[in-house]
Structures are given as C-alpha cells and as structure tokens.
Amino acid sequence: MSDSKGKKAASAGLNVVSRSVVLGVGCVVWLGVYFSGLPKWIATLVAAAVGLVFMVDHNMRTMAGLTETKRRERMRNIAIALALGGMVLLFYMATMVRLGPNVFNRSM
C-alpha cells in the first residue's frame, strides 16, 4: 500500500527536466523584462508565475500520499491562500488604477 502511494507520489507533478525548463525560461524572461524598458511589475508577475508553478508542482507531488481528509484540507488551504493572494493583487491593481503609478513617487 505504502509502495503504491510512493510510486504515485513519484509520478505526480513535473519531472526534473520540466522543472529545470520552467526555472530556466522563467529566469531568462525575468532578466529580459527587468533590463528592458518594460514596466517592472511585469517582472514581478513573471517571478510570481514561476513561483506558482513550483508551488503547484510541489503540491501535486505531496498530495498523492495524503489521505482523503488531508487532501481536502490541503485543497481548502490552497483555495484560501489563492483567494488571499488574489485579493492582494486586486487591491494593488485597484490602487494603480485609482491613484496611478505616481503613488510610488510621493515624498515620505
């Protein structure tokens, strides 16, 4: 039983090559965006996207070994985390729209 769970855990999620590709491409895009003339928030988004991929991947690999109750609990926790993250993003975007990017340029 535990063997089959272990096999499931090993087969779930991305393999080493895929993880390396995601990380490599993410770094290249991040560097490209950061040192080009594009707005810096795009680089933040790229970093967040790569982080999200790794978080989901980690979750998929560990999820396979959990009991049904724990799996549901984990999914609820992830949903709450994503909702909170979404709210942060939402307030950030609303602030940008309402006050404009100059909100960062005010003297302290």
Added chain:
Amino acid sequence: MAPASSYPASPLVSVDAEQATHDGGDIADFWALMKPRLMSLSVFTALVGLVAAPGQIHPVIAVIAMLCIAVGAGASGALNMWYDADIDANMQRTAARPIPRGRVTATEALTFGTVLSVLSVLVLSVTVNFTAGALLGLTIAFYIFVYTMWLKRRTPQNIVIGGAAGAFPPMIGWAAVTGGVSLDSILLFALIFFWTPPHFWALALYRCRDYERVGVPMLPVVAGPDETRRQILIYTVLLVPIALAPAFTGLGGATYLAVALVLNAAFGWFAYQVYTHREGREADAHAKRLFLFSLLYLFLHFAVLLAERVVAKVLA
C-alpha cells in the same frame, strides 16, 4: 399541512453532532454552496447594468465590481443554505445540497457566507464606489433577513417581495459606473422583480408537494393551483409593459423592441396555457414549459440590451 409559522425556525440543527462525523468538504462543495447557477444569473444581469449605464469605467474596476457582485451573490446563497438546511434535506430539488449531504456543516456554511458577504461589500465600497457597495449590502441583507428568515416560511407573498433581492444586481452594476440610481436602472430592477413571481410560481405548480411537505407556504400550497394560475396571468400582464418600457426610455433600441415584443407575446401565450390547462400531466407540462421559457425570456431581454450596447460602442 402544519401552519408555516410553526415550522422550526431553522438550522440550529445539532451542529456538534454534525461535526463529530464530518471530515470536511472539498472545493466543489463550497462552490455548490454558492449556488453557481443563481450566481451566474446575478453576474449576467449585473454585467448588463454595468455595460448599459451611461459613462465610463476602467476595465480593471469593472472586473473588480463584477467579482464582488459574484462573490456577494454566492455568499448570500451560502447563508440561505445555512438557514434552510432543515427544509433542504426534505425537498427532492435541494436534498443533494452540501449541508443535507453532510459534506459541509451548517457552521462552516455560516462562516463562509458571512466572511464572503463582508468582504464583497467592503471591497466593492472601497475600490468601486460606496453606492454600489451599499446596494450589494442591501441585496445580501434583503435576501437573508427579509426573504430567507422572515418571509419564506410565513407568507405566500415570499417570492413576490423577496424577488427584490434577485432584482438588485443590474442596479448594482449600473451604480458601479454612475455612482447612483436612475429610471433606467429601476426599469431593469422592475423587469426582474415582476418576472420572478410567474417564474417561481410556475415551478411551484409542479413542485407543489415538495413545498407542502416542508411547510413552505408557496402560493399553490396555500391558495391552491387555480389561484396561482390566475396570479401568474396577472403578473404576466404587469410584466409586459415593464419589459417593453426600456425601448421607449432609450435604454433599448429597435432590436430590443422587436425581440421584447416576440418574447412577451410568447410569455403571455405560455402563461395563458398554464391558466387554461388545469388538470393532470398536461397542466404540469405547461407549467414546466412556462418555467423553462421564463429563463430564456429573461436571458434574451438582457442579452439583447447587452448586444445593442456592445455593438454601439464598437461602431462609435
């Protein structure tokens, strides 16, 4: 039938006993708690209110407004399921909901609904405008306190007055753009408000036994099917001029008028069929037909308004 008011006033079902055997619902259960179909109707009508309103709104703010309306509608659905958990378990249509199935406890539903209600109202007030936030708060409060807790188990007029809660979303969408309420947004409200009784009474006509069993005084249970058929016809007569009115206030154009004329003629015909066919399976079939057509009726009215505005904005 037991008098409706003597029916236990909900859901303080043995929550501790519930939790003792409960191992937690998954995301799908919480999603079901938000009544996604009802939520989609609220979102759609709110979107039409938002697009049809005069003035400009930043796309990001518009998305936030729609999100808040969706979450607010879902939250009121969850609170409704919390309060109605006792009767839901005894009705065929609602027995598979997450609380009666034991997937989510009443306390979880209450917490979930309350947190989402407060968040949606606050976020809408802070990021969009106070009027829209206040209207969303009023909608949720009206649905829970006025409809669910007060009217639903006490009077056959429950869905007539309670229907206001479902009619608010286009006004909220409108207020998100303009910051206020106008005749046109009241017309959108009235269209849903007067559509609700024939829509729900058509359903209640062929689901009568369900409501009777749990003591909800729907009109067919209290006044009988014949009176319900008469009321459906009366509300249909009231609905027609309201549905046509947007074409004359400038809210809808020629396409709206043409579509509304056809839809209202058909609605009147279906309502008349329900009125004249009173016995047996044929009567149920006509009630079911009116119920299904009423869904299409409301959707098409709003869809045409939306299409007209989108086309006008694209061509401008």
